[in-house]
Each structure stands twice: as C-alpha cells, then as structure tokens.
Amino acid sequence: MSRLTRRQTLGAVTGAAAGVALIGVATASADPAPAQGTGGAAKGGTASGPASFDEVYKGRRIQGMPAEAHAHGHAGHHGAGYRVLIDGRELHVMQHGKSGWSSPINHYERFATPLDAARTAVLSLKGAVVVPFDPTA
Structure with a gap:
C-alpha cells in the first residue's frame, strides 16, 4: 500500500481550498441582491446601484x-x-x-x-x- 507524501497532501489540500474559494467568488458575483445591514436602516437597492x-x-x-x-x-x-x-x-x-x-x-x-x-x-x-x-x- 503506498503512502501519500507531504507534497501530494499539500497539493490536494491547496487544490481543494482553491476550488472552494472559486465557488465562493462565483456565488458572490452571481448574486445581485444587496446585503442588508444587521443593525442599520438598509433601503432596497436599485438596478442602477446598491442599497443605501x-x-x-x-x-x-x-x-x-x-x-x-x-x-x-x-x-x-x-x-x-x-x-x-x-x-x-x-x-x-x-x-x-x-x-x-x-x-x-x-x-x-x-x-x-x-x-x-x-x-x-x-x-x-x-x-x-x-x-x-x-x-x-
């Protein structure tokens, strides 16, 4: 049975982390809904710009x-x-x-x-x- 080397393990972990980050960026840029403030008065965003x-x-x-x-x-x-x-x-x-x-x-x-x-x-x-x-x- 072969064992993984540190280099192979590091490569696999780095590749997985990069994939997760890429999915997060794609999800964030695909969601046009403005974030609503948790403690403030946020107004709805418009097609011309984000919410106040x-x-x-x-x-x-x-x-x-x-x-x-x-x-x-x-x-x-x-x-x-x-x-x-x-x-x-x-x-x-x-x-x-x-x-x-x-x-x-x-x-x-x-x-x-x-x-x-x-x-x-x-x-x-x-x-x-x-x-x-x-x-x-």
Whole structure:
C-alpha cells in the first residue's frame, strides 16, 4: 500500500481550498441582491446601484448612499456614483464591473457590496480614522 507524501497532501489540500474559494467568488458575483445591514436602516437597492445603509458596526458608524460624480470632484470612474462614510469621514469605494467593490484599505479584495467593503475596512482600520483619498495626487 503506498503512502501519500507531504507534497501530494499539500497539493490536494491547496487544490481543494482553491476550488472552494472559486465557488465562493462565483456565488458572490452571481448574486445581485444587496446585503442588508444587521443593525442599520438598509433601503432596497436599485438596478442602477446598491442599497443605501446606515448602521453601527464594531462601534463605528458606517453609511452608504448614492452620490453624484461631481460631489467627489473627479470624473465618474471607479464607482464615483456611490459614497461611503465611516464615522462621518469618506471612504473612497470603487466598483469593478461585476467583480465587486473595493476600497484603498482593502484594494486587492473584492466585495459584493459597498457595505461589505465598509465593514472589512472597519476591521482593517482597528480603530484608526479614515484619511482623505486624493485620486489626483
């Protein structure tokens, strides 16, 4: 009876984990329904954008709402039509087509909604305040 080597075991585990992650990404991007906040007043999303939200998450107030492109002072790219605030300070969010949303705090991660991006930013900030983001700098 042959035994599996560590390399074969590691390869099998890595392949299984990658498959599970791929299924999760495919499921998240296929579900167009916006996430509803657990502690806030979330309004239904529209075909033109995600739902508004206003909730306290881990002791921080996070808000999200549709915004006009000119309110950000730059062209309407990277999801400029949506505004997210953490404790009243703006967290720049970017929409990447159907692959999801990101922020400068978690730029290489994609989230199904701006609410998910805001919650993850709160966790990553670990109490720090959001600093202004200037895309022209």
